[in-house]
Amino acid sequence: MHKLLPFALLAAFGLAGCNSSSSPTPAAHAAGPLAAAYSTGGSAKGDFGPPQGAPIQAILTSPPLVPPPVNRDYPAKVVVELEVIEKEMPISEGVSYTFWTFGGTVPGSFIRVRQGDTVEFHLKNAPDSKMPHNIDLHGVTGPGGGAAASFTAPGHRTQFTFKALNQGLYVYHCATAPVGMHIANGMYGLILVEPPEGLPPVDHEYYVMQGDFYTTGKYREKGLQPFDMEKAIDERPTYVLFNGSEGALTGDNALTAQTNQTVRLFMGNGGPNLVSSFHVIGEIFDKVQPEGGTYWQENVQTTLIPAGGAVTVEFHTEVPGSYVLVDHSIFRAFNKGALAILKVDGPEDKSIYSGTEVNAVYLGDRSEPNLKAVTAAASAHAAGTLTRQEQIDAGKQLFTGTCSVCHQPNGEGMPGVFPPLAKSDYLAADPKHAIEVVLNGLSGPVKVNGTDYNSVMPPMSQLTDDEVANILTYVLNSWDNPGGQITKEEVAGVRANGPAHPAQAEH
Numbered sequence: 001m002h003k004l005l006p007f008a009l010l011a012a013f014g015l016a017g018c019n020s021s022s023s024p025t026p027a028a029h030a031a032g033p034l035a036a037a038y039s040t041g042g043s044a045k046g047d048f049g050p051p052q053g054a055p056i057q058a059i060l061t062s063p064p065l066v067p068p069p070v071n072r073d074y075p076a077k078v079v080v081e082l083e084v085i086e087k088e089m090p091i092s093e094g095v096s097y098t099f100w101t102f103g104g105t106v107p108g109s110f111i112r113v114r115q116g117d118t119v120e121f122h123l124k125n126a127p128d129s130k131m132p133h134n135i136d137l138h139g140v141t142g143p144g145g146g147a148a149a150s151f152t153a154p155g156h157r158t159q160f161t162f163k164a165l166n167q168g169l170y171v172y173h174c175a176t177a178p179v180g181m182h183i184a185n186g187m188y189g190l191i192l193v194e195p196p197e198g199l200p201p202v203d204h205e206y207y208v209m210q211g212d213f214y215t216t217g218k219y220r221e222k223g224l225q226p227f228d229m230e231k232a233i234d235e236r237p238t239y240v241l242f243n244g245s246e247g248a249l250t251g252d253n254a255l256t257a258q259t260n261q262t263v264r265l266f267m268g269n270g271g272p273n274l275v276s277s278f279h280v281i282g283e284i285f286d287k288v289q290p291e292g293g294t295y296w297q298e299n300v301q302t303t304l305i306p307a308g309g310a311v312t313v314e315f316h317t318e319v320p321g322s323y324v325l326v327d328h329s330i331f332r333a334f335n336k337g338a339l340a341i342l343k344v345d346g347p348e349d350k351s352i353y354s355g356t357e358v359n360a361v362y363l364g365d366r367s368e369p370n371l372k373a374v375t376a377a378a379s380a381h382a383a384g385t386l387t388r389q390e391q392i393d394a395g396k397q398l399f400t401g402t403c404s405v406c407h408q409p410n411g412e413g414m415p416g417v418f419p420p421l422a423k424s425d426y427l428a429a430d431p432k433h434a435i436e437v438v439l440n441g442l443s444g445p446v447k448v449n450g451t452d453y454n455s456v457m458p459p460m461s462q463l464t465d466d467e468v469a470n471i472l473t474y475v476l477n478s479w480d481n482p483g484g485q486i487t488k489e490e491v492a493g494v495r496a497n498g499p500a501h502p503a504q505a506e507h
Ligand SMILES: [Cu+2]
Pocket: 100, 132, 133, 134, 174, 175, 176, 182, 187
């Protein structure tokens, strides 16, 4: 909605071109998009007259799919029908959340039109909704981006029409009070306004949006989790996610491509709070259109996506493997869920990269969505039927990615650095003490199986009580350890006592 004066913009670019005359590349580069800007009016209004031909029903797609290119050389009337649906869906394995959605998914349905199109927008709010909703499209020129015209009570529908004057990739979102809460519940999506000449063809186009989520329970605490307004105001998200759920784009749901292809990602950030440092591990963006705008930048490692903003990135695939989409504010990727996989298949090219595949320990359990055993254990605990074997199965999954990175997948540790958990006499002497070790960490000299260690294990109190119980039950029943069982309640008890006696060597 906020327009730069075209002259100011062009002047600024002209200046940049002059200043960089010492290095010819940027100036030469600017000529391309600048020429295009003149021919299409740049940020000037893309009003190509009244709509022509019969009205067209817009094809909407659910993420990660993108509708086909518009492929039209005249302005048309395009009808968009979008329904708001409030529904419970998984946010993580064994964790559900009541999302508010545009079209039944988070992010909402992808909308694709051509600059100059007249869009007749129909917003429905499902009869079983509890809340009124509306829509503010950043690609609309008009007060509120359509919000005031589209306030829709449950069981109602509203309609408004706008002309898509500016090309670009735009966020849309609900703007009903409390706005932050509607957005935090998943009410955002993208609308692409194609330039009149369309976008260059590529092999794959995908639709991904980041969002931050606030639940009263901790990260991965099981069951239906309510929205936590206080955490949202404090900007302390429990989850930071691509496409609304952990595992939305990993394992069987991973994005796919072949080697020697061009991939275009339409990446949005719904917020409500966080700015994304978007990065693909193992790739370099050949081309980025920052902030969803017209001009592009090349050879970019990490690009910022503001909350309520978007970016188009393109890269060419050279070698096969798993490429990992992350928010490079990296705790969000490995501890809050902001991680997705692009799986590239095809022949190796050793001249470009001669390595093994993705590092399983680096990615931990996040590269594999197989946390079914964890969910099974949580439901069994709720039903009061939890067995030791169920805890072991769940603990085995969780051990990967939390403990194995140091103590190694086989529990052997690393000589001189990480003590073994396999056949550990330290562990056997007092198995319950391991709860304190995990929750509070361990430092200072310890002797394990006759070898001295003097290092630091960080506290892992971010794990939930049942996660700690299951991991330790798995450890105690593996690698010739003495067996036994640790319960969620025992962990809760130790946690409640707090780190009273700082974890020290006691053996
Ligand atoms: Cu809403």
